[in-house]
Amino acid sequence: MFDQGEVAVVRWPGQAPSVEKGLSALLAAYHLRTEAEKGESATEISELPDKYRAEVSDPRTAFIDDAVLVAVSGDTAVGCLVVTAAADGRSEIKRLWTDPGFRSRGVATRLLEAALAHAADSGVGTVRLSVWRWRTEAIALYERIGFVITDSWDHREHLVCMQLTV
Structure with missing residues (x-):
């Protein structure tokens, strides 16, 4: 656990049931907001694409091979991040989300720092x-941490790909 004042970053699973429920709520908020930003009409979890609905309903199975980091305040999950299992010396960061009520408190930065430490401990050379x-705020945060924009490996329109050598 990485404790920094009011918010701690823990590796999930193995935490209290409230953290698991909180993780599902954070993932739901992340996916619903993302779909809205893309102009999709999903306003309920049941309207999300199958893959995202599966993450929300059963994150333990969806991320079975990955490291899931959850920021908690007390027993409330306030942020999350997934680090994919290493493949070819690389891991990928996905699903970084902070509850809006906890933004501007360094939660995302702590999650990223914990993710990079996990990647380094796992022998990963590059995190993307x-x-x-x-x-734009997320991109600025990633750049402050040291990520740089790179050639795209995912050719969806409006997607920026970034990487960092650990």
């Missing part, structure tokens, strides 16, 4: 991520 172009 993709982010929607309109998420």
Whole structure:
């Protein structure tokens, strides 16, 4: 556990049931917001694409091979991030989300720092991520951490690909 004041970052699973429920709520908020930003009409979990609905309903299975980091305040999950299992010396960061009520408190930065430490401990040489172009605050955060924009490995329109050598 990485404790920094009011918010701690823990590796999930193995945490209290409230953290698991909180993780599902964070993933739901992330996916619903993303779909809205892309102009999709999903306003309920049942309207999300199958893959995203599966992550929300059963994150333990959806991320079975990955490291899931959850930021908690007390027993409330306030942020999350997934680090994919290493493949070819690389991992990918996915699903970084902070509850809006906990933004501007360093939660995302702590999650990223914990993810990079996990990647380094796992022998990963490169960590990559993709982010929607309109998420300028997230892009600025990634750049402050040291990520740089790179050639795309995912050719969806409006997606920015970034990477960092660990």
